[in-house]
Amino acid sequence: MKFRILFAALALTVSLISSSVRGDIFATGFFSGNIQRFDDLTNAQSTFASIAGNPGLSGIAYSAANNRLYVSALNHGGVYMLDATTGGMLGFSLLGIGPGGLSVADNGNVYVSDFTSNIVRIYDPDLTNNLSSINVPVAGVTSGVGFGPGGDVYIATPGTGVFRFDGNAVNLFSNNPAASAQIVSDASSIYIGHGIGQSNLAFRFDLAGNLLNTFEITDAMMVGAPAGSSPGYSPSGIAIDADGNILIGVLGRSNPGDIGGEFGGVFRFDVNGNYLDTIAVGTNAFSGIVFINSIPEPGLMMVIPAIFAGLIARRRRRS
Secondary structure, three states, X not given: OHHHHHHHHHHHHHHHHHHHOOEEEEEEEOOOOEEEEEEOOOOOEEEEEEOXXXXXXXXXXEEOOOOEEEEEEOOOOEEEEEEOOOOOEEEEEEOOOOEEEEEEOOOOOEEXXXXXXXXXXXXXXXXXXXXXXXXOOOOOOOOOEEEOOOXXXXXXXXXXXXXXXXXXXXXXXXXXXXXXXXXEEOOOEEEEOOOOOOOOEEEEEEOOOOEEEEEEOOOOOOOOOOOOOOOOXXXXXXXXXXXXXXXXXXXXXXXXOOHHHOEEEEEEEOOOOOEEEEEEEEEEOEEEEEEEEOOOOHHHHHHHHHHHHHHHXXXXXXX
């Protein structure tokens, strides 16, 4: 009986640890140069890292392969690499382009869109070699880039639509002109933000390119954020949290030099577009966002299996 009670108590402890350890939200402040960190449980905000010199932080991506955050800096013409645990600077790679969005493949290679051309460039994890490129058949530029559940590359362009690269050819995925910013996916949908200042909507598509629903940033949600000159709130950043809900990073009614409009926020929706809660509002103008799952403290997670093993061995000796 004592063994069963203790076993149940330990199982409950593991369950509580699993339910309380969720993750962190990281968001890039386009005008501030700050990378803000939000606790997913408490919404507590802190400055994780700061890059000086008006970098124009345009995107963010996480690589589990090397525990790095990659942050594109449009105004600095390159990508910063940071330790995802400490925020320590690991390096900067001057790419000679205007990097827009970026995403990391499973093998660690970094895909960077070019806000000065119609090209997405693929780099090694240290950003030292341009391995190959994807040419998108548009007269404009590329902005958002991300991966679908099957590994295809999705590329957003401002005002021209979204394209899909299957490893061989680039084809039109959706002609929605407002789907132009960060791109993420789950098993059945592609989620795309909007960052050019003309819309209050982010978008969810099925894998065939059909629009399923939108995520709307309303005036009521943006209470506390100063008014700016842009006609839309620009829900640019988009990510998926531990529960499968959608996180939206908002630039606000922002334009360069428009101090009053350089404030946005972070909001959570369910996949169907229903607003759930506000994580932050009236803070930095957020261009990109990423969710990183937390890992339980290794010491505790090593102790618990050891306790179970000891109890089982003791039980066997008695029997």
